[in-house]
Amino acid sequence: MSATIDYLLHLADNAVVLGQRDAEWCGHGPILEEDLALANVSLDLIGQARLLYQRAAELKGDGTTEDKLAYFRDSQEFRNYTLLELPHHGALVGYAVADRDYATTIVRNFLYSALMVHVWDALQTSADSTLAGIAAKSLKEATYHLHHSRDWLVRMGDGTDESHTRAQAAVNHLLPYTEEFWTVSPAETAAVEAGVGVDVRTLRAAWDALVNDALAEATLTRPQVRGYVPQGKVGLHSEHLGFLLAEMQSLARAHPDGCW
Amino acid sequence: MTTATLEQVWVALEGLTDPEIPVVTLRELGILRDVRSGPDGLVEVVITPTYSGCPAMGQIEDDVRATLESAGIAARVITQLSPAWTTDWMSEAAKEKLRAYGIAPPHQTTPDVSVVRFMRRPAADPVACPQCGSTHTVVSSQFGSTACKALYKCLDCQEPFDYFKPY
Numbered sequence: 053m054s055a056t057i058d059y060l061l062h063l064a065d066n067a068v069v070l071g072q073r074d075a076e077w078c079g080h081g082p083i084l085e086e087d088l089a090l091a092n093v094s095l096d097l098i099g100q101a102r103l104l105y106q107r108a109a110e111l112k113g114d115g116t117t118e119d120k121l122a123y124f125r126d127s128q129e130f131r132n133y134t135l136l137e138l139p140h141h142g143a144l145v146g147y148a149v150a151d152r153d154y155a156t157t158i159v160r161n162f163l164y165s166a167l168m169v170h171v172w173d174a175l176q177t178s179a180d181s182t183l184a185g186i187a188a189k190s191l192k193e194a195t196y197h198l199h200h201s202r203d204w205l206v207r208m209g210d211g212t213d214e215s216h217t218r219a220q221a222a223v224n225h226l227l228p229y230t231e232e233f234w235t236v237s238p239a240e241t242a243a244v245e246a247g248v249g250v251d252v253r254t255l256r257a258a259w260d261a262l263v264n265d266a267l268a269e270a271t272l273t274r275p276q277v278r279g280y281v282p283q284g285k286v287g288l289h290s291e292h293l294g295f296l297l298a299e300m301q302s303l304a305r306a307h308p309d310g311c312w
Numbered sequence: 313m314t315t316a317t318l319e320q321v322w323v324a325l326e327g328l329t330d331p332e333i334p335v336v337t338l339r340e341l342g343i344l345r346d347v348r349s350g351p352d353g354l355v356e357v358v359i360t361p362t363y364s365g366c367p368a369m370g371q372i373e374d375d376v377r378a379t380l381e382s383a384g385i386a387a388r389v390i391t392q393l394s395p396a397w398t399t400d401w402m403s404e405a406a407k408e409k410l411r412a413y414g415i416a417p418p419h420q421t422t423p424d425v426s427v428v429r430f431m432r433r434p435a436a437d438p439v440a441c442p443q444c445g446s447t448h449t450v451v452s453s454q455f456g457s458t459a460c461k462a463l464y465k466c467l468d469c470q471e472p473f474d475y476f477k478p479y
Contacts, residue, residue, distance in 0.1 A: 085453035085463070092455040099365020103393070185394030189364055192396070192479050200454050 055242035056180055057108050058131070059249045061121070062239060062285055064104035065132035068122055069293070070164060071097030072300045073136065074157065082154050089200060093161065096193040103186045110182075123304035127293045131239065134284035135160060135229035137293040142225045155208055155215070159222040162201035163230055166262045168194040170255040179247035202266050209270025216271065223267070224275045232282040233259070239285075316385040321347045321355055324383040331371045332458050335413045342401030343372060345392060355387040360397045362479070363459040399460075399479045411442045416464065416475040439475050441466035 075094040081087025105118035138160070140152040172194055175187035208219040234256055236244075243249030267274050284290075304310070316324075325347070328338050338344040338359070346358040357376055361369045373389055380387050399418035407417035416439050438447035446468040453463040461474040 085455070088453060088457075088463075089455040092459055095365035095367070095459055096363060097365070099361075099363060103364055182393065185396065186364075188396040189361075189393060193364060196454070196477070203454075 053111055055239065055246045056183075056248045057111050058239035059243035060104050060108040060111070060180075060183065062131040062237075064101045064108065064121070065130045066136055066164075067097045067104065068101035068300075069130070069132040069296065070136040070160075071095075071101060072296055073138075073140070074161070076140065077152070077157065080152070086154070090157070093197050093200070096190075096197070100186065100190045100193070103189075104183075107180075107182045107186070119304060123301045127289050127297055128287045130289065130293060130297070131237075131285050131287060132293075133164075133229070133232050134282035134290050135226060135232065136164060137284065137290060137296055138226070138229070139292055142221055153218060153222065155218040155222040156226065158201050158204045158208065159219065159226050161197060162205050162266065163226060163263070165194050165198040165201055166266075167230075167233055167252075167255070167259055169198055169262075170258050171250055171252070174250035174255065178249070183248065205266055205272075206270045209267070209272040219270065220272050223272055227275055228277045228280055229282055231277060231280070232284060235281055235283075237285050316355060316383075316387075318347050318349065318355065320383075321357065321380070321385055321387060324379060324385060325357070325376065328375055328379055331368045331375065333410070333413070333415065335409045336402075336406045338372065338376075340403050340406035340409075342397060342399075344376075350388060355385065356390050357387050358390050358392050360392050362397050366459050368458075397479070399476065410476060414442050414473060415461065416440060416442045416473060418476040418478040421478045439464055441469060441471065442473055443471045444469040 071094045074090045077087060077090040079087065081090060101122065102118055105121045109116045109118055109121060140156050142153065142156065169191065172187045172191035176184050176191065178184045178187060205219065208215040233252055236251065236253065240249055244251045264274065325344060326337065326339065330336055330338060330341055343359055343362065345360050348356050350356040359372065359376065376389050398421060400421055402418065410417045419437050439449050440447050441449050444466060446466055448467045449464050450467060451462060452465045452472065456463040456474050460476060460479065462477050463472065464475045465472045
């Protein structure tokens with residue numbers, strides 16, 4: 053049972069952290085349509101997180117709730133991919149709202165949704181029937197997110213010199229973080245053995261094909277990746293997650309058990 | 313509270329509409345899935361969410377509860393995820409009502425959604441303008457005013473309109 057709970061938390065933390073990041077564009081989108089788009093993507097992701105946290109809380113059976121899991125755990129307890137907690141700009145850039153780079157947002161959403169379409173597709177046959185139900189819904193949403201981010205990736209990559217340069221910089225910055233997808237954590241191994249989870253390594257070829265095809269159409273180059281493997285999904289995060297959680301959790305922590 | 317027959321419950325809930333699209337009923341949209349007798353004899357009303365994060369779901373559940381209460385019917389509301397809601401469940405009558413309301417109804421979902429082979433976006437069927445019927449339309453935004461809609465524009469009558477996304 054604990055294998056299933058840990059796995060659900062990994063999936064839920066991914067969704068809630070990226071949902072929170074993408075929601076930062078609300079009111080700040082580069083154009084109105086993209087402001088709406090990112091808010092909608094966040095809504096889907098936070099909705100998925102809620103369903104997953106609800107299931108985890110139900111299995112824990114100790115009176116915990118979706119809100120407790122999202123708002124009252126600290127960064128080292130979060131099991132999301134490091135990729136998803138990074139701010140919307142490259143490394144070594146000042147940390148100001150004005151520095152947000154939409155290419156970084158789009159490339160991240162693309163790399164993540166290109167993975168999740170395969171993960172959700174596989175999880176439709178999970179031994180946990182609630183998770184299988186969540187996967188069937190989330191697959192439809194992830195497919196739409198993939199369409200959206202892929203369209204923009206191609207538009208930026210195959211666009212102006214400026215947009216191409218920024219898209220290539222975002223790919224160079226973010227692609228190394230995807231190495232974390234292909235290492236298997238103890239929680240994932242246990243979930244695969246229980247028939248609840250999917251072995252991500254089996255999805256790598258399909259993900260590669262999707263990414264290579266999109267990068268080629270976008271006239272972008274896939275950088276060589278070697279060395280660093282992030283470990284967010286085992287709780288070792290970058291310095292950015294704490295700031296993200298502080299903002300996300302502050303209201304719930306200021307008014308514990310508040311209901312509205 | 314009285315024990316109502318299942319038929320009475322269906323009748324009580326028949327007129328309940330979507331909070332965002334008040335011309336179609338929950339039953340026509342496929343959100344109201346079932347009315348059945350629970351293991352303890354209490355009536356169970358089964359609803360299913362549309363999008364995972366649809367903010368109207370809480371309102372829909374409250375509306376169902378309030379309607380049952382005002383009809384004096386004791387029942388339990390159950391949210392069921394599987395099978396996942398799809399716009400294919402929408403009745404033809406509901407699609408016609410959407411069109412008349414100014415929302416282009418959803419196309420059938422593509423049967424082969426094998427995302428493993430998903431590469432480039434397949435050419436989509438044209439979406440007809442609900443105002444003038446022209447298929448000379450263009451997407452202005454893949455996301456619209458609610459989770460379930462995209463924003464289109466008609467190039468003939470120049471009207472912007474919502475398209476209910478196939479899901």
